[in-house]
Every structure is written in C-alpha cells, then in structure tokens.
Amino acid sequence: MLRYLLRRLAIAVPMLIVASFAMFMLVSLSGDPLSRFRSMDPPPPESSIRSMELELGLDRPLPERYVRWLLGVLHGDFGKSVVNVDIGQVLPGRLLISLRLIVIAIVVAAIVSIAVGVIGAVRQYGLIDNSLSVLVFVGMSLPLFWFAVMLKQWAISINRSSGRTILYTIGDGSQTGAHGLALLGFLALPTIALAVNIFASWSRYVRASMIEVLNTDYMRLARAKGLSRTQAVLRHGLRNALMPFVTVVALEFSSLVGGAVVTESVFQWRGMGDLLLNGIRNLDVHVVMAWLLVFATATILLNLLADLVYGLLDPRIRHARTF
Template sequence: MLVFIVRRLFVSALVFLASTVIIFILSTNIRDPLAEARSLPADRQRAAIAEITERMHLDEPVLVRYFLWLKDAVRGDLGVNRDGLSVNSMLEGAFSATLQLVTGAVVIAIVLGITIGVISALRQYTALDQTVTFAAFVFFALPVFWVATLLKQFLAIDFNDWLANPEISPPFIGGISLLVGLGCASLIAGDRPTRIKVFAGATVAMAGLLTYFSLAEWFARPALGPGVIALTAVAGAIAFTMLVGGGLEWKPPLQASLIAAALGTASSIVLDPILDKATLGTILILGGVTLAICVALAWFLGGELYRRAAIPAAVFTGLFTGAVVFTDRMLSSFADYSESVGGRPISTIGPNTPNYEGTFWEHGLDSFGHLALPTLALVLISLASYTRYTRASMLEVMNQDYVRTARAKGLSERAVITRHVLRNGMIPITTLIAYDIGTLIGGAVVTEQVFGWQAMGQLLLGGIEVGDPMPIMAFYLVTGGAIVLFNMIADIAYAFLDPRIRLS
C-alpha cells in the first residue's frame, strides 16, 4: 500500500507539473493584459503600461515568467494580480466561499443520489423506478442557469411574498397530498390492495397535516416541539436498528437506540438555557458528549454478542436526535430572523447579509437562507448522475453469481444487499464521487454568477477577462490538486470495498 501511494504521488506530481506549464502558456495568450491601459489618455497611458509590464514581467519570455511564478509558488507565494492585489488573499476568500457553497450540495447529492439509486434498483421496472428514471433524465438535461433562475422566482420571490400570509390553498393541499400518497404507495412492495391502503392513508395524513399548518400559520412561526422530536427520534431509532443494528429481532441494539432517542429528547428540555445562548463550540461539545454517551450505552447494553451491532445503531440514533433538536432550535428562531431581514428570509444574492447581528441560531438561518437556492440548484443537477450510476451499478452486481450464492446460503435479503451488492456496487460510484468533489472545489461558475457569489469560479473568470495568469494559476492549483488527491483516495478506497483488489 505504501509503495503504491508513493508511486502514485510521484507520477501525479510529474503530470501536475507538466499541466501547469500548459495552463500558464494558455493563460498568457487569452487576452492582452495591456488593452485597458492602452485606452487611457496619452498622459496616463505610458505610466500605466510601464507599471503593469513591471508587475506582470511582460518584458520577459513566457517560460521565464513561468519559472518566476513556480519559484514563488513553491514558497507559498502566488504573487499579485494585474492590479497589484495579493492572489493569496483572493484565493483564501474565494476558496472559503466555495467550500461554504458546495460542501452541503455535494453531501446532499451523494447521500440522496445513492439512496434513491439503490431503492430504484431494488424496485426495478416498477412505477417508482420509472418515475425516478424520468426525473433523473429531466434534471440531467436541464441547464443550471435556467434552474437557478426558476428557483429565484418561485422559491425566493414568490415564497417570501407568501410568508406574509402563509395560507395553503385547498387545490395545493390536494395536489401535494396526492403526490405524497403516490410516492408512499410506490415504495411498498406488496400487492395492489396493500398499496391502495398505503396510498389512501398517506394522502389523508398529508392533507390533514397541511391543513393544520395552514390554519395554525405554522410557516410564519415554525417549531417542532417535544412531541414531534420524541416521535421523530423513536422513528430514527427503529430505522437505524433495522439498517445497521441487525434488525428489530435483536433486542439489545434496539434498546440502546431507543434509550439514546429518549435521552436526546429529554436533553432538548433540560439543556434549554444552554441552547438559548449556544455557540459553535457549545454545539461541538454537545456532539462529542452525545457520541461518548451513545458508545458507552451500546457497550454495556450490547454485551459481547451484540456490541458490534448496538454501537452504530445507538450512535446514529443519538446524532440524528441531536440533529432534530438542532433543527427545532433553528425553526424556533425563524420568526425573529424573518422580521429582522424585512420578511425576506430566502435570499438570492451573496453568502450572507452584510453587517447582520443576531444570535447563533439567527446567523445559522441567515447562512441557510443564502445557501438554500444555490445548493438546491447544484443538487438537482448532480442528483441525476448519482442516481443513474448507482442504479446501473447495483443492477449489474445483483446479477453476479456470488449474489445468487449468498441468497442460496440462506442469508437475509438485508445482509445480501448491504454486505454484497451495495459494497461492490459502490466501486464505480467511488470514482464518480472523487471526480465530482475535485471539480466542484473549482467552483460552480454559472451558479456563482446567478446568485452573486465571489468564489473560485469568479476568481477564474476575473483572470480570463483581463488576461491575468496569476488568478488562473491559483485556481488551477486548487482544482487540479483536488482532482489528483481525491482520485488517489478513490484508488485506495477500492481495496477496502473489494478485497480482491490489491494495490501492491
């Protein structure tokens, strides 16, 4: 393994170094950096040209300029741009903005895309599978600038206007309820009468819930409350026990998960004074305490026989319950935040509200309001790729001989899917994830343009517009380096996903 990593590092470094030469030469020939200086009045023209020439070393050959840049870059100094601004400072601000923009989008797209792809493969050729396939092709074909513009109109302007009087019309309630009912019925693998019952129950339940939200004006002052937190935590405990805890027939993992859910629900009431004045450090400390308590709880309740199953079930349940409590606190601060920003909580420009002062929860809502639309735009486009690749990979693996052998040996369907099909089906998806993360770190240029974010994409466009190679090279260092790094991580992950692969 170590030999493989060293060899890959050496080869990647050579390829990366050669590519920087090509990118530098190309970036110096995009546009004349002196074009604007030549358009100045005669009394200022000569001085401006001389200043830019000296700053950018335009009197030197291209290769000499490249080696001057490389010498400074090795020392961590990326130089200055055409206007004399530090490229290091520009890169720092752009990179932090890009991380803020794309991190949530990448995580959501990967988790949702893989989950939907797995479900679609398990329900091959059903109404759910055909619906997912159709939606995936539609989203994959949509131009991102058009999606972003529609989101700004309907989820920002119209939604903000609707919040002034948040009443839900009966036709909207009926339409959403029918869609939810159809979605729930498509997830059931039973016979037609069972699906009809699920459809009717889900439709009625959703209609009742939306009617309550409308009459109580819940969207103006949203909150979950202890009852909803408790029900959600218990549902999470059961779900995580089924997924990673060996199933509901194993009592110790289920007990550990349910106790973790109960402790998390109780903590939302007991820790109310601390949560009112919370900071990021407080949340991290509470998360660490939650993790330690859940591990200890599963360790003692699971015993030697069930410990390996109880620990992940309890930990996931505890962290999930903490996330529900966190969401409840955010929602409880929504009314005050909305009032402080003039009733326009969903923003369309920039990463935050300038000079905004508020509590930790209100600052969180401010970040969410600015991130919601660009994140959703990126998720909708990326989701289609993950869904289709996961479905195709899962279907290919499900037809392999070793999967049929696992079923013939008497393994449960859950064990066959999680231990054999999903694990081996993730190998192609690992490559896609590695490449996607590397490219997204380079910025979402179109999305940044539509939503007014000054991030990595804007750094690249700024360098191209004025013919300045320094910002372009800074952009390429981060993007190219990320692609090389994450592809290496993907290669190493192959050996853990498939023991037949030996990197040595």
C-alpha cells in the same frame, strides 16, 4: 497501502508541474493584460504602461515568467495582479466559500443518487423505477443556469408570502457573519441547484451498477443462505456497486467545479467562481493561474482519494502488492 500512496504522490508532483506549465502558456497567450489600458481615450503615458509591464514581468520571455511564477508559488507568492489584488490573501477565504458549496453538494447528491439508484435497481421496470427514471431524466435535462434562476424566483415568492426572508437569493453569508439557520438559508438554493445538476447522472450509474451486482452468483448465494433481499443488498451488493460510482465522482469533479462557477455567478457568491470570472475579464494571468492550480491539485488529490477508497470498499484490492 503506504507504498502505493507515496508512489502516487511522487507521480502527482511532476504531473501537476506539467499541467501548470501547459495552463500558464495557454492563459498567457490568451491576450494582453494591459490591453484595456492601451485602448483608453486618451491613453495613459507610455512610461506608465512600460512601468506596469516591468512590474508584472510581461517584458520577460514566457518560459522565464513561468519559472519565476512557479518559484513564487512554492514560497506562497502567486504573483502580482493587474488590478492590485493580493491573491495570496484573498485565496483562502474564496476557496473556503467555494469548497463549502462543492462539498455539501457532493454529499447531498451522493446520498440522493445512491438511494434513487438502489431503489430503481431493486424495483427494476416497476412503477417506482419508472417514476424515478422520469424524475432523473428531467433533472438531467435542466440547464443549471436556468434552474438556478428559477430557484431564485421561487424563493423570492416564498419570502414575499411569508413576510420575512427565509431563503437568501444573493450572497454567501460571509459578509454578514451568518450562522445556524441563517447560514442554511444562504446555502439551501445554491446547494439544491448544484446537487440536482449532478445527482441525476450519478443515480443512473448507481442503478446500472446495482442491476449488474444483483445478477451475480454471490448475491444469489446470500439469498440462499437465508438473508432477506434488503440484507443482501446492503451487506453484499451496495459495497461492490459503489466502486464504479466512486470513479464517476472523482472524474466528474472538474465538471462539478465548472457548475459551481455558474451557481456562484447566479447567486452572487464571492467565492472562487467570482475570482475566476474577474480574472478572465481583466486578462489577469496570475489570478486565473491561481484558480486553475488550486482545482488542478484538488482534482489530482480527489482521484488519489478515490483509489484509496477502493481498498476500503473491496478488501481484495491490495495496492502494495500490485505496485
């Protein structure tokens, strides 16, 4: 397992470098970061614009700019921002806010999707399965932005009827130092919005995988040995059914990050989503690259983690022998 882990990490490093180069080229060619200054009326002196170009390194060829940026990142310097934001200083706090939302949403969605998928498979084509299927398809059809806005309106009506703020519709709680139940009030709505958006599709994968497992010979053998259906499902079926689900979670992490950007925008969280949107508005190459680099790294690491989880779910897998 250790050899496999080291090998995957060795492959991930050049993969990340190639991905960062492609992203840097695309982001740098997307527009002129100083265009908003050039379009001012009256425009600033040409000497000022020239000075900003030199400060941001825009006068250098793209390959050289990438190399300088990459060397800076290796030393913890993410480059200069157009709006004078210290990227390295704000990045950890913004990342913590976004990861808190994403991780909690993944945990909630995974638990609910596994429960719904297993129950639907065990009660296949019954009343419970059909009812859950309707609920799942409704969840899949809900646009995330619209659903988040509806949750805000619902929370506002609850707060008004109760005469106090139970569910917070704006902010992430970091500015107020919220903790305990207050922090839960900030987290509840964004987590529900993001979790509902992903649990619906995940539960269908679990259901399909569990139906396939229930029809295998080893499940029939487990029942023949005297295990109840619940015992057979939990002891033998669930572990094998979860292997495709682990793959789905890892592969859909990037879309989950995109959903987090939308969710943070609706609830006005000052996380990585807000950082990305401001960077795009300002054509701030280094801010956008910092965001892309962080989540590209997270995606690669999550896929590596998924491969390692396979070994825990299925003892027959031995990475060291394969590689």
